[in-house]
Amino acid sequence: MLYLLMCVVASVVSSTDEYALLALKSLITSNSNEILAKNWSQGASYCNWIGITCGGRHQRVRRLNIANMSLRGTIAKEIGQLSCLRSLNISNNSFHGFIPNEMGNLSQLREIEMQDNELNGSIPTSFGFLKSLRNLNLFQNRLSGEIPNRIFNLSYLVKISFGNNSLSGNLPIDICNNLPKLETLIISSNQISGNIPPSLGKCTNLKLLSLSRNFFTGGIPMEIGNMSKLQYLRLGMNNLTGGLPSTIFNISSLLELSLEFNQISGKFPKDPCNKPAMLEYLDLRYNKFHGEILTSLFQCHALQNLSTEGNEFTGSIPNEIGNLSALQWLSLDENGFSGSIPNEIGNLSALQFVYIDSNILTGTYPLLSNFGTQFSVC
Ligand SMILES: *[C@@H]1O[C@H](CO)[C@@H](O)[C@H](O)[C@H]1NC(C)=O
Ligand SMILES: *[C@@H]1O[C@H](CO)[C@@H](O)[C@H](O)[C@H]1NC(C)=O
Ligand SMILES: *[C@@H]1O[C@H](CO)[C@@H](O)[C@H](O)[C@H]1NC(C)=O
Ligand SMILES: *[C@@H]1O[C@H](CO)[C@@H](O)[C@H](O)[C@H]1NC(C)=O
Ligand SMILES: *[C@@H]1O[C@H](CO)[C@@H](O)[C@H](O)[C@H]1NC(C)=O
Ligand SMILES: *[C@@H]1O[C@H](CO)[C@@H](O)[C@H](O)[C@H]1NC(C)=O
Ligand SMILES: *[C@@H]1O[C@H](CO)[C@@H](O)[C@H](O)[C@H]1NC(C)=O
Ligand SMILES: *[C@@H]1O[C@H](CO)[C@@H](O)[C@H](O)[C@H]1NC(C)=O
């Protein structure tokens, strides 16, 4: 409770807030519309400055929102003295340089939004002390080094987004041992290597998991099927091997499964949609799936986009494809499909794009009822 005391005790500390804000302003070297230069002036109380929200008896800074202001500069370490700060948003500016370690002192922080800047260096290990943190968004910066493991131990976290940086290292094997509330985990477009930890399955509130565009190897763990609220599963553009665990299709809330550009092999699991399935988007492009494409796949009535190109599927295309009445996009090209093209494809009235070239199909191409459909057969 020390931090609570620090937050209310002396009225002296409110002048610390002003000092810290002026320090922050002093390192902002460019502000194309001069908002801060004009507005953050000592004539008026800092609680009336643009982007500042104060609260409590002592009028301490609770919220700092200077997103979208075309600010350029580094972040002053004095930010760590805004000891009552709960919410920080500096997104969509051009802040560069390091994230100050001193931010680890802001024990009341619930929200850090720093996406769309040019911050570099590593994620401060001191973030691991921000016990109240709900939302940590560092998307689209130039951060490198490893993710401090302690961050995955902050049990109030609802959203973590580290996507589009240059982070490396592995994910901790016990990543989800203490993240009961986590709904969003975005680590896409980094350089993370190693296996996908099976303990991810313990993040049972996860709705969006994006690990695409990294260097993950090994298999997709069966335990992923335990994330019963998952809607978006994005694992594309890694180097994943092994088969696709059928447990994934235990997740009846799944809307999107993206596995493109990996080395996933074996047959596609049977009965992917034997439950009330919502699957809309299935991207299997450029893997090593083989065997026949199962009739049961065509019970996924909500499918809008089915991309199978660049695999080793064989056999004929079942007539049941005509069940996919919501289908807008179908790619079957670069496989070993044989036989004739089912006329039922012609009944799919939502279909706009069909790619079936580079197979060993025979017969004629069905006339598509939907005007404007592009049928690529070259
Ligand atoms: C600073 O901006 C706030 C919010 O837009 C406004 O209410 C205030 O009058 C401005 N102060 C100065 C000195 O420009
Ligand atoms: C920044 O601009 C975007 C797009 O105009 C807007 O949606 C968003 O609410 C703005 N953010 C803030 C914090 O003002
Ligand atoms: C970023 O800020 C600019 C104004 O500086 C605004 O036009 C743009 O919509 C914002 N973009 C986002 C993604 O918020
Ligand atoms: C922070 O600013 C970004 C960019 O404008 C915006 O998208 C986001 O919603 C803001 N976050 C909060 C909590 O206001
Ligand atoms: C604030 O953080 C810095 C660096 O992490 C540390 O050295 C310092 O002791 C902290 N100050 C307080 C008051 O906790
Ligand atoms: C971070 O960027 C600054 C320029 O803003 C550069 O001088 C520094 O070398 C960079 N550091 C790292 C670790 O990339
Ligand atoms: C994670 O948190 C638990 C309980 O809050 C604590 O016992 C454990 O030491 C922490 N682990 C790390 C690596 O910080
Ligand atoms: C993230 O990075 C990728 C690859 O550099 C880029 O294509 C994409 O537009 C970026 N995403 C966002 C939302 O900026």
Ligand SMILES: *[C@@H]1O[C@H](CO)[C@@H](O)[C@H](O)[C@H]1NC(C)=O
């Ligand atoms: C998670 O899934 C695995 C394999 O699918 C299973 O053996 C295990 O019991 C499940 N764990 C929990 C906590 O449900």
Ligand SMILES: *[C@@H]1O[C@H](CO)[C@@H](O)[C@H](O)[C@H]1NC(C)=O
């Ligand atoms: C992917 O894995 C294969 C087989 O293990 C290996 O030959 C290849 O070099 C790996 N590619 C990358 C980009 O890591």
Ligand SMILES: *[C@@H]1O[C@H](CO)[C@@H](O)[C@H](O)[C@H]1NC(C)=O
């Ligand atoms: C999950 O999937 C596995 C393999 O497909 C199956 O044996 C198991 O019964 C399923 N569990 C639930 C709860 O649906």
Ligand SMILES: *[C@@H]1O[C@H](CO)[C@@H](O)[C@H](O)[C@H]1NC(C)=O
């Ligand atoms: C369908 O997925 C492909 C990638 O497989 C993508 O290029 C295309 O834009 C998607 N189409 C629709 C309508 O979502």
